[in-house]
Amino acid sequence: MQWKRRHCCTNIAGILVLLLCVGVLLFISEYSLLAGKKDHQVNSVTHTSQKLERNHSMTKQKILRQEAMSPFPARSEGNLSSILEDSSQQGLKNSLASNASLSEEVRAESILKVEPYKYIINEEDKCQEKDPFLVLLIAIEPQHVQARDAIRQTWGNESIAEGVGFVRLFLLGIREGLTTSQLQSSIEAESQQYHDIIQQNYIDSYYNLTIKTLMGMHWIATYCPGASYVMKTDSDMFINTEYLIQKLLNPSLPPRQEKRKYFTGYLMRGYSPNRNKHSKWYMSPELYPSKRYPTFCSGTGYVFSGDLAELIYRASLSIRRLHLEDVYVGLCLAKLRIEPVPPPNEFLFNHWRVSYSSCKYSHLITSHGFLPTELIKYWHHLQTNKHSACINVPKEKDKVRRLRQRKLLWKRFMA
Ligand SMILES: *[C@@H]1O[C@H](CO)[C@@H](O)[C@H](O)[C@H]1NC(C)=O
Ligand SMILES: *[C@@H]1O[C@H](CO)[C@@H](O)[C@H](O)[C@H]1NC(C)=O
Ligand SMILES: *[C@@H]1O[C@H](CO)[C@@H](O)[C@H](O)[C@H]1NC(C)=O
Ligand SMILES: *[C@@H]1O[C@H](CO)[C@@H](O)[C@H](O)[C@H]1NC(C)=O
Ligand SMILES: CC(=O)N[C@H]1CO[C@H](CO)[C@@H](O)[C@@H]1O
Numbered sequence: 001m002q003w004k005r006r007h008c009c010t011n012i013a014g015i016l017v018l019l020l021c022v023g024v025l026l027f028i029s030e031y032s033l034l035a036g037k038k039d040h041q042v043n044s045v046t047h048t049s050q051k052l053e054r055n056h057s058m059t060k061q062k063i064l065r066q067e068a069m070s071p072f073p074a075r076s077e078g079n080l081s082s083i084l085e086d087s088s089q090q091g092l093k094n095s096l097a098s099n100a101s102l103s104e105e106v107r108a109e110s111i112l113k114v115e116p117y118k119y120i121i122n123e124e125d126k127c128q129e130k131d132p133f134l135v136l137l138i139a140i141e142p143q144h145v146q147a148r149d150a151i152r153q154t155w156g157n158e159s160i161a162e163g164v165g166f167v168r169l170f171l172l173g174i175r176e177g178l179t180t181s182q183l184q185s186s187i188e189a190e191s192q193q194y195h196d197i198i199q200q201n202y203i204d205s206y207y208n209l210t211i212k213t214l215m216g217m218h219w220i221a222t223y224c225p226g227a228s229y230v231m232k233t234d235s236d237m238f239i240n241t242e243y244l245i246q247k248l249l250n251p252s253l254p255p256r257q258e259k260r261k262y263f264t265g266y267l268m269r270g271y272s273p274n275r276n277k278h279s280k281w282y283m284s285p286e287l288y289p290s291k292r293y294p295t296f297c298s299g300t301g302y303v304f305s306g307d308l309a310e311l312i313y314r315a316s317l318s319i320r321r322l323h324l325e326d327v328y329v330g331l332c333l334a335k336l337r338i339e340p341v342p343p344p345n346e347f348l349f350n351h352w353r354v355s356y357s358s359c360k361y362s363h364l365i366t367s368h369g370f371l372p373t374e375l376i377k378y379w380h381h382l383q384t385n386k387h388s389a390c391i392n393v394p395k396e397k398d399k400v401r402r403l404r405q406r407k408l409l410w411k412r413f414m415a
Contacts, residue, residue: 012391013250019175023223023233024171027285029189033249036088037338042217045272046212047414058313061398066372071228080326091348093212101149116227116284117200117201117202117203117211117215118200119198119199119200119271120174120199120200120201121172121187121191121197121198122198122199122219123169123195123196123197123198123223124223124353125223126167126223126224127167127223127224127226127227128168130165131165131166131224131226131227131228131229132164132166132167132227132228133161133163133165133166133226133228133229133245133249133251134166134167134227134228134229134230134231134241134244134245134249135166135167135168135169135220135224135227135229135230135231135306136156136166136167136168136169136230136231136233136239136241137171137216137220137230137231137232137233138151138156138167138168138169138170138171138232138233138234138235139171139209139216139221139232139233139234139235139325140170140171140213140234141172141204141235142172142173142174142175142184142187142204143175143183143191144235146202146372147196147235147236147415148235148371150296150372150373150375150376151168151170151235151370151375152196153222153374153376153379154376154379155238155239155240155241155379155384156168156196156239156241160241160242160244160245161241161245161246161251162313162365164245164251166181166241166245167218167224167227168196169196169197169198169216170196170197170198170235171198171199171212171213171215171216172187172197172198172200173199173200173201173203173204173205173208173211173212174199174201174203174204175203175204176203187199197343198215198219200215200244206280206323207323208322208323209293209299209323209325210321210322210323210325211321212316212324212325213232213299213328213329214313214316215251216230216232216309216312217309217310217312217316217329218309218313220306220308220309220310221313224306225306225309225310227305227306227309228249228251228255228258228303228306229249229258229259229262229303229304229307230303230304230305230306230309231244231302231303231304232299232301232302232304232306233300233301233302233366234299234301234368236368236369236370236371237300237301237312237362237366237367237368237370238366238367238368238370238375238378238379238380239301240361240362240364240365240366241364242278243362243363243364244303246342246346248303248365249303250300252333253280256284258305259305260305260307261305261307261308261311262303262304262305262308262341263297263304263308263333263336263338263340263341264301264302264303264304264340264341264342264349265298265301265302265303265340265342265343265366266295266297266298266300266301266302266349266350266366267295267297267340267342268295268297268326268330269295270292270294270295271289271292271293271296272292272293273285273290273291273292273293281324283322283324283327287320287322290324293327293329293330293331294330294331295333295334295339295340296326296327296329296330296331296333296340297326297330297340297349298326298349298351299325299326300349300350300351300366300368301349301351301365301366302329302349303328303365308338311332311338312329312332312333312336313335315335315336316328316331316332318335319331319332319335343365347360347363347364348363348364348365349364349365349366349388350364350366350367350368351366351368352367352368352369353367353368353369353370354367356378356381357389358381358382358385358386358389359389359390361378361382361389361407362382362386362389362390363390364386
């Protein structure tokens with residue numbers, strides 16, 4: 001009797017569980033069908049592109065390596081190029097606006113194809129052993145040896161984040177002039193000593209900075225595609241690399257939580273092209289007819305996830321080259337429909353010089369306009385004071401206030 005009842009009850013319970021399962025299954029399939037329909041287009045594109053980005057297989061690296069050697073970069077690689085082409089129509093509307101027709105873009109691309117810049121100095125094996133967490137790409141003119149030395153001693157010192165994989169690379173073109181060969185041989189000696197220089201054979205000038213940035217993107221995509229993050233910056237910057245690595249990027253997160261298609265820095269939103277011919281930032285209406293630039297990040301220092309290097313480089317193959325490097329990267333991002341994200345707070349990235357205090361400098365990432373000697377001085381001050389950098393700040397404020405009050409009292413008393 002008891003056995004029977006229990007048996008029948010378990011039977012009923014079993015049936016109920018079964019029904020519940022069927023119901024849940026039906027619900028899930030219905031839901032995913034609906035969701036699938038709604039986001040179908042978006043999903044299929046982002047999904048394939050993500051898959052491609054994560055696949056840093058040897059074959060892909062080989063293709064890119066061949067590209068670095070051959071004068072004509074291989075164009076089609078799986079579906080990445082078709083994705084770019086798909087988005088080009090939309091990207092064009094967003095960024096280049098009316099006058100830059102597709103045929104013009106194709107022309108620009110063919111120009112790029114026939115003028116590849118060969119590596120004169122390269123560090124092909126920099127990432128062979130281990131994928132670095134952060135690669136610093138530092139734009140610098142060949143003759144600025146002192147600045148390179150200051151950076152090696154300060155924010156570019158690889159022992160700042162030895163365990164996590166931190167790579168420093170200086171980006172160089174070549175210099176024209178009488179002393180060229182002498183300079184070149186000293187650069188080669190420097191490269192032998194530090195192994196932190198890459199150089200291509202374009203003339204190193206302000207107007208060629210975009211080429212320099214693209215060299216960096218190409219290098220990451222070709223020789224270091226597994227880098228988690230990349231920062232592109234300049235030689236006259238103060239970079240708090242420790243804060244950048246530990247606080248903004250955080251190497252202790254598991255790889256799955258690392259950011260993808262991430263781009264941040266000092267955001268320049270809604271800027272119009274400068275039409276004053278005497279300005280350093282002049283942009284001719286012929287080159288860029290549109291009234292506004294897409295959102296871009298100041299070239300003084302921007303940070304992005306490693307997956308973007310290849311995407312930006314490939315997007316650049318079909319975007320007419322503009323000399324304003326940061327605007328240009330913004331155009332590539334617009335074409336890829338990737339929006340730069342604001343940093344967690346507005347004080348982190350500065351494209352001007354922030355007045356020095358160890359408290360302020362222990363909580364920022366970039367500050368602009370430093371001579372090599374200043375860099376060394378402030379860096380060492382920050383290193384010795386960073387652990388107690390902000391302790392005395394409120395006290396100092398109090399002191400100033402008390403002094404002011406005393407002065408006021410004194411003035412009243414005297415009056
Ligand atoms: C990566 O690419 C290789 C060859 O292109 C392929 O065999 C492999 O399945 C791909 N892996 C993933 C995860 O897509
Ligand atoms: C980098 O930092 C380490 C440790 O602080 C120091 O020993 C080394 O000399 C520094 N490297 C340079 C080039 O200054
Ligand atoms: C940029 O580099 C190329 C290649 O060396 C050179 O032909 C061109 O004149 C340079 N442009 C400027 C503005 O320096
Ligand atoms: C594009 O710009 C050129 C001058 O650079 C001009 O002659 C032409 O009419 C413009 N085309 C359109 C569609 O605005
Ligand atoms: C090489 C490769 O994977 N090509 C595929 C790209 O995507 C289209 C559909 O969009 C497929 O048909 C191709 O096979």
